[in-house]
Amino acid sequence: MAMALTRRNLHLLCPIFSARLLTTASTSPITIETSLPFTAHNIDPPSRSVQTSPQELLSFFRDMALMRRMEIAADSLYKAKLIRGFCHLYDGQEAVAIGMEAAITRKDCIITAYRDHCLFLGRGGTLLEAFAELMGRKDGCSKGKGGSMHFYKKDGGFYGGHGIVGAQIPLGCGLAFAQKYSKDDNVSFMMYGDGAANQGQLFEALNMAALWDLPAILVCENNHYGMGTAEWRAAKSPAYFKRGDYVPGLKVDGMDALAVKQACKFAKEHALKNGPIILEMDTYRYHGHSMSDPGSTYRTRDEISGIRQERDPVERVRKLILAHDIATEKEMKDNEKEVRKEVDEAIAKAKEIPSPDPSELFTNVYVKGLGVEAFGADRKELRAVLP
Amino acid sequence: MEASFGVSSAAAANAVNSPALSPPSLPFIRSEARPISWRVDKSRKAGKITTKAVAAQAENPASAASKPGHEVLLFEALREGLEEEMERDPRVCIFGEDVGHYGGSYKVSKGLADKYGDLRVLDTPIAENSFTGMAVGAAMTGLRPVVEGMNMGFLLLAFNQISDNCGMLHYTSGGQFTIPTVIRGPGGVGRQLGAEHSQRLESYFQSIPGIQMVACSTPYNAKGLMKAAIRSENPVVLFEHVLLYNLKERIPDEEYVVSLEEAEMVRPGEHVTILTYSRMRYHVMQAAKTLVNKGYDPEVIDIRSLKPFDLYTIGNSIKKTHKVLIVEECMRTGGIGASLTAAINENFNDYLDAPIVCLSSQDVPTPYAGTLEEWTVVQPGQIVTAVEQLCR
Numbered sequence: 001m002a003m004a005l006t007r008r009n010l011h012l013l014c015p016i017f018s019a020r021l022l023t024t025a026s027t028s029p030i031t032i033e034t035s036l037p038f039t040a041h042n043i044d045p046p047s048r049s050v051q052t053s054p055q056e057l058l059s060f061f062r063d064m065a066l067m068r069r070m071e072i073a074a075d076s077l078y079k080a081k082l083i084r085g086f087c088h089l090y091d092g093q094e095a096v097a098i099g100m101e102a103a104i105t106r107k108d109c110i111i112t113a114y115r116d117h118c119l120f121l122g123r124g125g126t127l128l129e130a131f132a133e134l135m136g137r138k139d140g141c142s143k144g145k146g147g148s149m150h151f152y153k154k155d156g157g158f159y160g161g162h163g164i165v166g167a168q169i170p171l172g173c174g175l176a177f178a179q180k181y182s183k184d185d186n187v188s189f190m191m192y193g194d195g196a197a198n199q200g201q202l203f204e205a206l207n208m209a210a211l212w213d214l215p216a217i218l219v220c221e222n223n224h225y226g227m228g229t230a231e232w233r234a235a236k237s238p239a240y241f242k243r244g245d246y247v248p249g250l251k252v253d254g255m256d257a258l259a260v261k262q263a264c265k266f267a268k269e270h271a272l273k274n275g276p277i278i279l280e281m282d283t284y285r286y287h288g289h290s291m292s293d294p295g296s297t298y299r300t301r302d303e304i305s306g307i308r309q310e311r312d313p314v315e316r317v318r319k320l321i322l323a324h325d326i327a328t329e330k331e332m333k334d335n336e337k338e339v340r341k342e343v344d345e346a347i348a349k350a351k352e353i354p355s356p357d358p359s360e361l362f363t364n365v366y367v368k369g370l371g372v373e374a375f376g377a378d379r380k381e382l383r384a385v386l387p
Numbered sequence: 388m389e390a391s392f393g394v395s396s397a398a399a400a401n402a403v404n405s406p407a408l409s410p411p412s413l414p415f416i417r418s419e420a421r422p423i424s425w426r427v428d429k430s431r432k433a434g435k436i437t438t439k440a441v442a443a444q445a446e447n448p449a450s451a452a453s454k455p456g457h458e459v460l461l462f463e464a465l466r467e468g469l470e471e472e473m474e475r476d477p478r479v480c481i482f483g484e485d486v487g488h489y490g491g492s493y494k495v496s497k498g499l500a501d502k503y504g505d506l507r508v509l510d511t512p513i514a515e516n517s518f519t520g521m522a523v524g525a526a527m528t529g530l531r532p533v534v535e536g537m538n539m540g541f542l543l544l545a546f547n548q549i550s551d552n553c554g555m556l557h558y559t560s561g562g563q564f565t566i567p568t569v570i571r572g573p574g575g576v577g578r579q580l581g582a583e584h585s586q587r588l589e590s591y592f593q594s595i596p597g598i599q600m601v602a603c604s605t606p607y608n609a610k611g612l613m614k615a616a617i618r619s620e621n622p623v624v625l626f627e628h629v630l631l632y633n634l635k636e637r638i639p640d641e642e643y644v645v646s647l648e649e650a651e652m653v654r655p656g657e658h659v660t661i662l663t664y665s666r667m668r669y670h671v672m673q674a675a676k677t678l679v680n681k682g683y684d685p686e687v688i689d690i691r692s693l694k695p696f697d698l699y700t701i702g703n704s705i706k707k708t709h710k711v712l713i714v715e716e717c718m719r720t721g722g723i724g725a726s727l728t729a730a731i732n733e734n735f736n737d738y739l740d741a742p743i744v745c746l747s748s749q750d751v752p753t754p755y756a757g758t759l760e761e762w763t764v765v766q767p768g769q770i771v772t773a774v775e776q777l778c779r
Contacts, residue, residue: 109528111524140561141561142559142560142561142563143561143562144561145558145559145561146559146560146561147559150559150560152559152560152561152563152564153563154560154563154564159524159527159564160556160559160560161559161560162551162552163551164547164551167520167547167548167551167552169517169520170516170517170518170519170520170521170523170524170548171520171521171523171524171527171548171552172524173517173520173521173524174520174521174522174523174524174525174526174527174528174532175524175525175527175528177521177524177525177530178524178525178528178529178530179528180506181480181506181507181525181530200516201514201516201517201520204512204514204516204517204518205514205517205520205521207512207514208511208512208514208517208518208521211512212506212509363562364557364558364561364562365557365558365596365597366557366597366599366621367557367565367619367620367621
């Protein structure tokens, strides 16, 4: 299946060397086997053979490298105290975001928790908006008022960006409900982590989604650590894809973008016909839970470097590209250099953006108008304007 | 300086006084008194929309039959409001326990599931946290859900969804998403329902930025507030009261919407301003009869809008009477009365001849025994005593 370039994030392409590489790359299909077979619960798993194309693989590499670079840059910015508060980084998990995007359209909805920077990018957000929001500047995607945990992009179908663990799942259920209500043949992906998998509201939402056959796909990004607690210490049954009981589930190698793509495509078809399905993405985060967590007190450095050597998603795609002779080593290195440059430019531009105006403190609390306009405690005038 | 939209007047007044945070000068926006045309492209009933801040007059039963309008009970008025809005806008839907086939535990949604189907009048499982969250998620895409808590107290389970997602999403997304939900349900102290079923959630929700809270007290304002709440782009929590559902009143036949932010002048007077809402309005009116016989002239205002307070109407009244009595059903600590006292003290201190008296429920869980329950809430006798002391 050829990946239409128009569906990719055009803004992510910079109009020089590698863009030419991408546009001239062929769209002829290649079939690649996923690293591991899918494990299924109450359903027949999809095939291990994934259809892709050189163009798609190159765009995977490019986008994942960009995401990786953005997260590393955010790390430095945080240490330089330009980003404050909480900053949860996604490096290591990029394959989930990229594979999912490859399988769906912008009309499908994605909602996730606070590890949202890369998903925002995948949904059409720009680097500038992301960095500006992280640094609390006025041109951020939420006008600087949301912060790292509140990235949203309405026109891209990205519903955030939520700080409270698990609270986004009922919201995602609502997105799926609205899709069923308007009968528009789209699906909602609600993403959560292994930590949130123990939340009651997840099971409440799952029950409702299954009861009403909502087009809901619950994606557990299992990076094996709920903040500092390993999954086996928090969950009696860490087989999160089986937790749905009557809801079918699929366990996917979340470090393999093609496996993720296959699973999401499969899940979308299933959800539109039969209601909810759970996808468990077996993935890993290199950073700690957030920037205040070194990430090494509850796991060994060997574990982290081991995964980096054997399962890194960007490396996997790079090896595939080289193995299929889609690009040369030098071209790939140049690609990475461009990505780095793009991120640096975005950061430099974002640093120039000023903080929001003080009046912004009070805007967007209520929708403008409120119905009746009130002017302080001692109004001289009152006119009723009704909604 | 005018307050920005959505800031409670007290906060704005404070902001102006403290130089560190003086808001920049904002444009004075004059609104024109004409209805904004609704964007829903459906052929609507060409009903005349009127605002009415003054309560309907008490009626003379003898002439009731010949008067215009129709008599309804409060729960029927709520249903009428709901039905009219569902008819008008296909995006309005109802979520709640037993709202569909059962018709609503207080019959507010009776017959609506038959008319609009099971998806629009959705019977949810007992999962307040997630179905409230679901309503917020649906609202993010443009639907306009009305969430019913079978008893307001159950919505405590959905507190996170109401406060963080319902109230704050418009802000944290920089204005990208609006959450036009209505969260409604009966609350307040009933007839020996026990502590957990007699909660007054307005005191817990009042600090949530981004939501509006209104309390209905008559069939007229119940229907009007329901319609206004559904049409509002902001999340609105509509507090009904368990004991008021069977109140009967004659309401107009034509379509009307009541303002969400205005208080209602129940009885104009000269001697003292009594501020109240929901069920306590009736205790106050009962006390008012006694007070009038004793020669007092209380001005009774049903504040209706619990967030934001209608400090304009309240202020005008205080300027006239110079004495304030607040009668509420919330508990003493941290209730609506406490906030209202603070707001009035900040804004109208110069006009007060006496300290504000606030009569609230006792800070106890509501007991089951009838006599004890009676003493947890404010009774008309206490109101009369308080006014007499205030006006001494």
